Amino acid sequence: MVSIPLNADARPTSIRVDAEATGKVGSQSEAGRAPGGPAEFDRIAPRLKAVLRVARYHGVELDPNEFRVASASPVPNATDLSQWAQNGGMWSRALRIRWSHLLRFEHTGPVVLLFNDGGAGLLTGASPERNVVFLKSADAPEDAEAIAIDELRLSQVWAGEAVLLRPARSYIAADAPFTLGWLIDLVRFESRSMRDIGIASFTLSLLTVLPPLMVMTLVNKVLQFNSVSTLVLLSATIAVLFVYETLLGHARRLIINVVGARLDTKLNLHVFSRLLRLPLDYFERHPAGETMYHLAQIYRIREFLTGKLLSTFLDLITLCVLIPVMFYINATLGWMVLACAGVIMLIIFAFLAPLRRRYQQVVDAETWKAAALGETVVGIKTVKALGLEPQRRALWDERVAEAGRARLAFGQLANWPQTLVTPIERAMVLGTMLIGAYLAMSDTSGYMVGSLFAFMMIAQRVAQPLVGLARLVEDFEEVGAAISEAGSVLNRPLESSSNSTGLRPKLVGEISFRDLTFTYIGTNTPALDRVNFDIPAGTMFGIVGRSGSGKSTIARLLQGINRDYSGFLKLDGVDLKEINLRHLRQGLGVVLQDNFLFRGSIRDNIIAGRPGLTLSDAMRAAHLAGAEEFIERMPNGYDTYIEEGSPNLSGGQKQRLAIARALIHDPTVMILDEATSALDPESEAVVSANLMRIARGRTMIIVSHRLSSLTECDQILVMDQGQVLDVAPHATLLERCALYRQLWMQQNRHLDNRQARLAAVPPRLV
Numbered sequence: 127m128v129s130i131p132l133n134a135d136a137r138p139t140s141i142r143v144d145a146e147a148t149g150k151v152g153s154q155s156e157a158g159r160a161p162g163g164p165a166e167f168d169r170i171a172p173r174l175k176a177v178l179r180v181a182r183y184h185g186v187e188l189d190p191n192e193f194r195v196a197s198a199s200p201v202p203n204a205t206d207l208s209q210w211a212q213n214g215g216m217w218s219r220a221l222r223i224r225w226s227h228l229l230r231f232e233h234t235g236p237v238v239l240l241f242n243d244g245g246a247g248l249l250t251g252a253s254p255e256r257n258v259v260f261l262k263s264a265d266a267p268e269d270a271e272a273i274a275i276d277e278l279r280l281s282q283v284w285a286g287e288a289v290l291l292r293p294a295r296s297y298i299a300a301d302a303p304f305t306l307g308w309l310i311d312l313v314r315f316e317s318r319s320m321r322d323i324g325i326a327s328f329t330l331s332l333l334t335v336l337p338p339l340m341v342m343t344l345v346n347k348v349l350q351f352n353s354v355s356t357l358v359l360l361s362a363t364i365a366v367l368f369v370y371e372t373l374l375g376h377a378r379r380l381i382i383n384v385v386g387a388r389l390d391t392k393l394n395l396h397v398f399s400r401l402l403r404l405p406l407d408y409f410e411r412h413p414a415g416e417t418m419y420h421l422a423q424i425y426r427i428r429e430f431l432t433g434k435l436l437s438t439f440l441d442l443i444t445l446c447v448l449i450p451v452m453f454y455i456n457a458t459l460g461w462m463v464l465a466c467a468g469v470i471m472l473i474i475f476a477f478l479a480p481l482r483r484r485y486q487q488v489v490d491a492e493t494w495k496a497a498a499l500g501e502t503v504v505g506i507k508t509v510k511a512l513g514l515e516p517q518r519r520a521l522w523d524e525r526v527a528e529a530g531r532a533r534l535a536f537g538q539l540a541n542w543p544q545t546l547v548t549p550i551e552r553a554m555v556l557g558t559m560l561i562g563a564y565l566a567m568s569d570t571s572g573y574m575v576g577s578l579f580a581f582m583m584i585a586q587r588v589a590q591p592l593v594g595l596a597r598l599v600e601d602f603e604e605v606g607a608a609i610s611e612a613g614s615v616l617n618r619p620l621e622s623s624s625n626s627t628g629l630r631p632k633l634v635g636e637i638s639f640r641d642l643t644f645t646y647i648g649t650n651t652p653a654l655d656r657v658n659f660d661i662p663a664g665t666m667f668g669i670v671g672r673s674g675s676g677k678s679t680i681a682r683l684l685q686g687i688n689r690d691y692s693g694f695l696k697l698d699g700v701d702l703k704e705i706n707l708r709h710l711r712q713g714l715g716v717v718l719q720d721n722f723l724f725r726g727s728i729r730d731n732i733i734a735g736r737p738g739l740t741l742s743d744a745m746r747a748a749h750l751a752g753a754e755e756f757i758e759r760m761p762n763g764y765d766t767y768i769e770e771g772s773p774n775l776s777g778g779q780k781q782r783l784a785i786a787r788a789l790i791h792d793p794t795v796m797i798l799d800e801a802t803s804a805l806d807p808e809s810e811a812v813v814s815a816n817l818m819r820i821a822r823g824r825t826m827i828i829v830s831h832r833l834s835s836l837t838e839c840d841q842i843l844v845m846d847q848g849q850v851l852d853v854a855p856h857a858t859l860l861e862r863c864a865l866y867r868q869l870w871m872q873q874n875r876h877l878d879n880r881q882a883r884l885a886a887v888p889p890r891l892v
């Protein structure tokens with residue numbers, strides 16, 4: 127902890143710069159809890175916390191999970207922090223600032239100062255008259271007074287490192303729909319680079335005019351009058367021009383490359399961030415292959431933005447220079463070129479609408495094809511187990527044939543404009559040459575030959591961009607289709623804007639359902655029908671019922687996956703719909719029947735990319751989940767590599783890892799939705815035995831078919847057809863709830879009464 131005594135005139139106190147100032151990211155200190163801040167917020171490094179607070183001051187919610195450490199530094203450094211803020215859509219700079227500069231931050235927003243010991247503080251203002259700055263701890267409550275610090279005291283803890291943040295001028299709203307307008311905005315924000323490219327292109331265009339004019343001079347002056355001095359002058363000018371053109375061309379390509387890469391990066395970041403914010407519902411209703419195919423279309427948008435659109439923009443500049451020169455050399459020939467270009471445009475426009483229809487058929491067929499592929503890959507285990515290869519192959523053949531047919535039809539139609547345009551393109555170049563030659567023959571001035579050469583050179587340069595412009599309309603159609611395909615995924619209503627808004631109450635774990643009715647979209651019968659029950663904080667709560675009775679739906683609603691219910695669902699007295707979604711989920715630990723483990727080490731899977739968590743945190747969670755004994759027996763312990771889908775782990779081991787992963791952030795509420803149902807009795811016994819230990823200090827909700835795993839619960843909720851049948855402890859339910867008794871008897875039929883009682887004895891801890 128860094129203490130900075132206050133000025134002599136102030137009360138002797140100190141700034142608690144940070145309790146965890148050792149720089150240990152993720153230490154579990156309870157001190158300095160930000161009011162209303164999520165538990166995760168308290169655990170993250172003080173430097174992250176300081177940046178988060180300044181971002182929040184500017185109305186931007188950064189996600190600590192997106193913080194990445196690029197450097198080997200043990201504490202987050204200024205560059206990484208600044209990059210994090212930039213990725214979150216802010217303008218940010220990592221700087222070294224002198225004291226005199228600090229005094230200028232009189233009325234600006236807060237600035238993050240990074241202290242020598244790994245801590246951080248917020249500079250909230252300055253007073254040049256008093257020669258002091260005002261500092262606040264990253265942990266201090268919002269309304270806490272800033273402390274005045276003079277240069278000498280600050281220099282003891284601060285060497286000049288700072289991070290500046292403000293909302294980016296070029297901030298592209300993350301919630302804005304994915305449309306052409308959005309894409310144009312994206313390009314517009316590269317205005318400075320675009321201006322440079324424009325200047326370079328304009329200069330290059332001017333330079334391209336010079337060689338034809340020189341040829342004209344060469345023919346008209348040098349050849350006609352044998353002027354050697356003009357020839358020398360021309361040669362020197364051409365040499366200089368070549369060098370200049372080469373250098374300028376190089377610079378322009380370089381800038382285009384950079385702009386292209388930046389647009390590409392922004393596009394990809396935006397698309398993925400929107401994808402992650404789509405509601406689970408969407409993924410449940412759409413095959414993965416279809417989503418991936420639609421999103422893959424952004425590569426076409428990217429190519430259009432960084433290729434065609436940019437080059438057409440440059441061509442336009444070239445045309446602006448070349449067309450007047452063309453008319454200056456010969457107006458008759460100039461009109462001929464423009465007329466040909468006009469006819470080409472008419473042909474392309476005429477084919478636009480039919481081509482659009484055919485292209486839509488291609489898109490539909492390709493989407494179906496991708497869906498079949500994705501479904502087969504995702505369900506390959508079932509395909510193999512049931513020997514469904516021939517059926518899947520037949521489906522695939524059908525889809526491939528359909529896509530092939532659609533492409534063929536599109537290609538055949540697209541061939542027509544191409545065929546009609548080619549002779550006109552040729553006529554444009556050759557026709558002008560022939561007519562030019564005829565004009566030259568009848569010209570008496572003698573200058574026409576040189577002009578014809580110059581015109582020929584220029585006409586070729588004009589023809590290409592003019593046709594390119596017409597083709598752009600065609601490309602535009604394709605890109606329009608690609609935008610609407612990607613938009614069909616990205617422009618769905620996002621999970622909730624409450625990722626960045628909403629309340630962030632401190633979670634205790636008391637839950638209440640009041641008259642809650644919920645019906646899934648596309649169904650008529652409510653999955654939950656006027657449900658009422660309470661779960662006191664810190665208790666173990668079981669949910670049972672027949673298949674389809676609504677057990678998992680309760681768990682889904684608690685996670686905020688579906689929010690369009692009627693009635694009330696309250697967490698610690700706060701309506702769940704009002705709570706910030708990210709905050710809510712950070713307070714929950716969820717283990718499902720089938721949990722996905724990502725490719726990576728066991729440690730990485732338990733930590734799951736959360737910033738600041740270390741091996742010791744992973745070990746603590748693994749111990750609590752009863753996973754440590756098998757992890758330690760593995761050849762590389764916590765560094766053992768797991769493949770996608772974790773084929774090298776047994777079902778029980780996978781579940782225990784999933785429990786450890788859910789426990790890593792010490793959730794207030796833990797939900798186990800059929801987490802032990804698919805396990806063999808031995809693995810289930812191990813997991814169940816650890817439940818009591820896991821449940822300590824948190825609310826635990828266990829959804830299970832197997833009643834024997836719920837006997838220790840404080841209360842058990844019995845659901846039937848979406849309605850609450852009863853809520854009571856195991857013994858009471860056995861006595862008074864017929865359905866519960868029936869389920870119990872079914873599952874323990876093989877046991878006599880004595881054994882049935884034994885089964886109710888809690889399993890011992892292992």
Ligand SMILES: Nc1ncnc2c1ncn2[C@@H]1O[C@H](COP(=O)(O)OP(=O)(O)OP(=O)(O)O)[C@@H](O)[C@H]1O
Pocket residue numbers: 410646647649653671672673674675676677678679680
């Ligand atoms: N995503 C969904 N879309 C539409 N209907 C759904 C969806 N999920 C569940 N349902 C329906 O809602 C009802 C309750 O389902 P829920 O999954 O909550 O039952 P459950 O008690 O957990 O069943 P099980 O024990 O078989 O998992 C069922 O009738 C089910 O068909």
